[in-house]
Amino acid sequence: MKKIILLFLLLHTLTMPAQIIYADYSDPDVCEGTAGDYWLTASSFQCTPGLPILHSTDLVHWELVNYAVERLLPIEHYNTVQHGCGVWAPSIRRHNDTYYIYWGDPDFGVFMVKSDDPLGRWSKPVLVVEGKGVIDPCPLWDEDGRCYLVNGWAASRCGFNSVLTVRELSADGNQVIGKPILVYDGQVEGNHTIEGPKFYKRDDYYYILAPAGGVEKGWQVALRSRNVYGPYESKIVFNKNGIHQGGWVADKFIAFQDRGPYGRILHLLDVEWKKEWPMMKELKSDRMKSKKCKSPIKNQYQWHSNYQDTFGLTTNSGVRVYGYAVPPDFKNLWEVPNLYLRKFEGETFTDTLHLTITATNEGQQSGFVVMGRDYCRLSVELQDEAFVLKRIICKDADRDGAEESAIIGNIKAHSYNAGAKTNYECHLSVRLQCNKGGLCHFCYSIDGCQFTPVAIPFQAREGKWIGAKYGVFSITHDAKSKGWVDLKFCATPFNE
Template sequence: MNDLLGIYMCKKILFLAGIIACCTSVGSQEISKTWVADKGNGTYQNPVLYADYSDPDVCAANGDFYMTASSFNCIPGLPILHSRDLVNWSLVNYALPVQEPEDFFNKAQHGKGVWAPSIRFHNGEFYIYWGDPDYGIYRIKTKDPIGAWEKPVLVKAGKGLIDATPLWDEDGKAYLIYAYAGSRSGVNSILVICEMNAEGTQVITDPVMVFDGNDGKNHTIEGPKLYKRNGYYYIFAPAGGVATGWQLVLRSKKIYGPYESKIVMAQGNSTINGPHQGAWVDTHTNESWFVHFQDQGAYGRVIHLNPMEWKADWPIIGVDKDKDGCGEPVTTYKKPNVGQTYPIATPPESDEFNSRRLGLQWQWHANKLETYGFTTELGYLRLYAGSLSDKFVNFWEVPNLLMQKFPAEEFTATTKMTFTAKQDGEQAGLIIMGWDYSYLSLRKSGDSFVLQQVVCKDAELQNPEQLVELTSFPAEHLIMPGVADNEWKTIYLQVKVRKGAVCTFAYSLDGKKYIAAGDSFKARQGKWIGAKVGVFCVTPNPGNRGWTDVDWFRMSK
């Protein structure tokens, strides 16, 4: 007993010393160790964000640029990214901390929720509109994009209404363009415009069809963005499918058309497939740029930046090498002229959990319940074991997975955790999640912890997990006055992701020597999202639950 108490006190002293040593890094933002778009010589490389910020939209406001993207069922939702030069982006906020209706989104609703939002700066306020294919079109706004956003307003209820964008015209009228999801409405490839009230909170006219992509040429047209320039109304909309399509632009002198169309960017001879759905934005130096995504499977829909020029009131996106009026996307290019050079910035990846605020890179698969986990002042994140349902088959329906996007084509994620178990069957681990998933975890089994690799293929189809026990460790005992003995184990878990999204797992007991664990696994995207990496703690039993303390989570090349 005295020996165990001595070990515990030594660990506590060392732990507190570690907290003091790392306090100087609290609040600092590291530059990514996996991918940086800014090459430091006045040029940049695409993708400018090698991460799954699907269906991006961007607005300019007083020399700053703000981006949002689809978040689907992941919470917090509606990410807000900030840049001064369109190349260096920081993740600064989320506009949607809770997704409504709450009861519905308290469960994992894969592929549902926020589809293709638009962000606009109008009369000193920021607006985001998006379509929820099951409920309708919502609007949210704020004066400070880094602060709190107002609660969502349902602008138009309906099934299958998606990809909404507003336009406030010079005469004070407000318009809304949107598309349809065939899975809910029975029709697709159609773009419609209707009028809203001046506040943009309610649709006040019936929709008018302005383009039908069921013309044999522009199937799957979607994601429309509505603008006005030089007396023309412009609709930027991708067609042809996410992985194989092109960027179409429509223009008309009248808001309801008729519209003429032109393909302004396509893959051509480049390696960038399906250049797709994004945002036209101008700098204060009168340069035009286009931010869009490229579908890269397990890596998600990564973000590209392309130059844009105007000829005869038509845009050309990318580089028009053959002078046919249709550009090709670039892989490297000179940075936008924004008047000065700004520091390199990237979204957060690693997290030391030394703050009361969880890093912005983290999302759950559903609305977060408080008891999923807590930040602390003690230098770790505590995740309580989420109770699995009686009908549990695999992790597809588990909401309390704490995960982040893949940050690059190749990266290594390593975490240190101490798992405290109270019942047999409880487990904690490191997971790569998608339609197929795999994880490395510790599971409490009698007086031991079992290290296991689990693989599940086509999880959405409710296929069972395939489990392989790799090794086992004796339990250690954490003895605290007034608290029943708990069995615990500290371990380092690691996954390396290489080209082709091939993942290999390893573990360590000392943080120095890592031992390969299990078989390699090829990651696969989820439902409308890329694969994710993160941590979890679950129990198959009701009642008193154990927990895992995540000391840190670090990304490296």
């Protein structure tokens, strides 16, 4: 797999903490590699491929180099869109030169994958802890080889939260051999909604680092004990700017901050040990130098659910997304599983997508979408053997919001004999310009060169636990005759 250099945005001010990745990598965790380098993973929820693997040699510059999971389990469950479910708050650890990733699925339990090479193929997921509400797991291998797992709890699934438990696993980390022991109740000390624990041992202390207080206004708590099962004493070690869950390595702490439509961007903090407590402070961004790096587009895209072969296929120049058969009472794209989307990267950015749209029947729609709880799509629809370009807006898509459409252009269709019927084809390039705050401006072109602006901008909005994403869609009311959209990964205009 080709390395995909992420877009990094460091703000050169004295008042903001160091932002190392201005893109949606929620609930990050990090470990040191065998070569003194670093590996990072993050929540991917229902999107696949999942569990992104990022690599760095300095904790500042990161490359997306792999994914650890191709499809989520149970496969049938995640073949449909399960917004906000799936991979929650993973942890990545290296033990005996094998890399392990554990994550909690709030509906099914704790899963684990492992690999001797983070760049290679990861093992099939193993269900280590079965049950609802078990989330945010992190393992710790002690000096004697015994393995322990700390985790949080999701009230939405089990009726309680704000507590952390520890249980013993088999030495290979594959199965539970002990019952969960409650080691900390955050409600007692005002650390409500404590979650996302990360497990460490330093000298004679066991440490659990965990955020409390909620995503937007929370704080970092450190727990320590000389016994793995406690009792643990606590201390708030950072409380500023809504910096939330993360991981500690090499006396640095990588954590996320929620930025609405951009999702959860990553920050780098210093860790200073004072009286055996890991006190954190902001690294000022003027202390580091970074560049915006251009990136190949291909592997930055994810499907909005488990990938199925009928969703779309890789081509020699990109990806083809086939029309998803929507029901007669179709309301909006929220339940369409084969959306092919990528993250916003950077507070401001511009990207151009080159599409070839093919329709086999009247009413089929394909095109470009900025997706979230609100979304905007530029939809090409076949009507009377020609294409109509529409700007379609949906507010509160997650609450069955209705779409509103307006015709903004017409595109001549190229027809060709496809055997039993005639196919209709056109080209469409869409240029997205994202300004501060996630305000999106669109332009479109039918030749890839001359662009026409769409008069009304769109305010992007986050999805469920993820930032806004953009990419392509295709829908049809006829499951037996699907149209499609081809997305080109090269930037060559169609007339060259």
